[in-house]
Amino acid sequence: MIADNGRTLGTTAPTTDWQRWLERWEAQQGAYMPDREERFAVMIDAIAELCGNTPHVVDLGSGPGSLARRILDRIPEAHVTAIDMDPVLLAIGRNALGDLGGRLSWLDADLRSRWSAEAGRVDAAVSTTALHWLQPDALATLYRHLGIVLRRGGVFINGDRMDLSPAQPRLAEAVRAMRGSREPSEETMAESWEEWWAAVEQDPAFVAEVAERGLRHHEHPDHDHPLDVAAHTAVLREADFAEVDTIWQHLADRVLVAIR
Ligand SMILES: C[S@@+](CC[C@H](N)C(=O)[O-])C[C@H]1O[C@@H](n2cnc3c(N)ncnc32)[C@H](O)[C@@H]1O
Incomplete structure (x- = not known):
């Protein structure tokens, strides 16, 4: 992807403290979770249990x-292809981590497209x-795509919020309420999501990436109505x-594993 000023996004950006931006990302995400x-x-x-050492x-x-x-810290002989479509986050990752000795590749791709990891067979797809x-239709398309991309016996591991099944409506509602009462307050956080992005926009190193980010269509996540676990499971089985x-599992935050 070429930015307006002709440089390749995420590779030769004006300098900034990339490690610090990565640390700030970790702190900001950790505060919510x-x-x-x-x-x-x-x-x-x-991954280690189901897919081995390489x-x-x-x-x-x-x-x-x-x-x-x-x-890669835990399974040194793994290879990871990191896929995202956010030019800012890709620039931080590429500059702060690089390719970790040829073990990490970066792919600028929309998960709603038929992306290809290009590094041979895929043993595991993970997401957090x-x-x-x-949206539900895009998720179903992605799951069908994973059914093709993953080798037979490969695994999909999703760490995300997935509500309880609607077959148990009172329990699902109670868990939503319990989660709400435990939600961290943005006032007490060192840096909220919005403050982190506002700070990015103030750093001249990100001018091209911020402009490109604005051009890409990133749907806003529906935090209040995530797909429930029964829906995820049904679509995975169909795929x-x-x-x-x-x-x-912690309330509705869970790790869902599917074996192809
Ligand atoms: C809250 S962040 C989580 C990032 C990382 N997995 C973590 O745990 O720190 C959500 C990520 O999903 C990416 N994302 C959302 N929709 C996407 C899409 N359609 N294609 C590619 N990436 C997408 C965003 O750009 C963002 O990096």
Whole structure:
């Protein structure tokens, strides 16, 4: 992708403290999700258990590579393709992490398209706090695409909020209310999502990326009405996944694993 000023987005941006931006991203995301590290750890355990020591993993909606980096720390012979369409987050990831010795690739792609990871077979597709950005039809298309991209026996591991099944309406409503009462207050956070993005816009290193971000159509996530777990499971089964279940859960935040 070429920016207006002719440079390639995310590769030769004017200098800034990329590591600091990555740390600020981690702190900001961690403030919204106090269990974030535990959820990452469970997901990586599942990759190691189900896919062995040399998996090719795609990280869907990778942001600046938070999960990708942790996978490569834990499973040094893995290869991760980090996929995202946000030029700012890709620039931070590419500049702060690079390719981690040839083990990390970056793909600027829309998950609503038929992206290709281009590094041979895919053993695992993972995602954290990202797929609730997709509308239900786009999510179903992505799951069907994963049914083709993943090798047979490969796994899909999604760490995100998925509400309880509507077959249990009182329980689902109670969990929504319990979650609401535990929601961190933005006033007490060191930096909220909005403050983080406002700060990005003040850094001249991001001028081209911020402009490009504005041109791309990023639908706003529907935080209040995420797809419930029964809907995720049904679509995964239709997409040829054999086993689907939750392996970690805190209220409606869960890690859902599907084996193709
Ligand atoms: C809240 S961030 C989470 C990032 C990262 N997974 C993490 O846990 O830190 C959601 C990510 O999903 C990405 N995303 C949303 N919709 C997307 C789409 N259609 N194609 C590619 N990436 C998308 C956003 O750009 C963003 O990086």
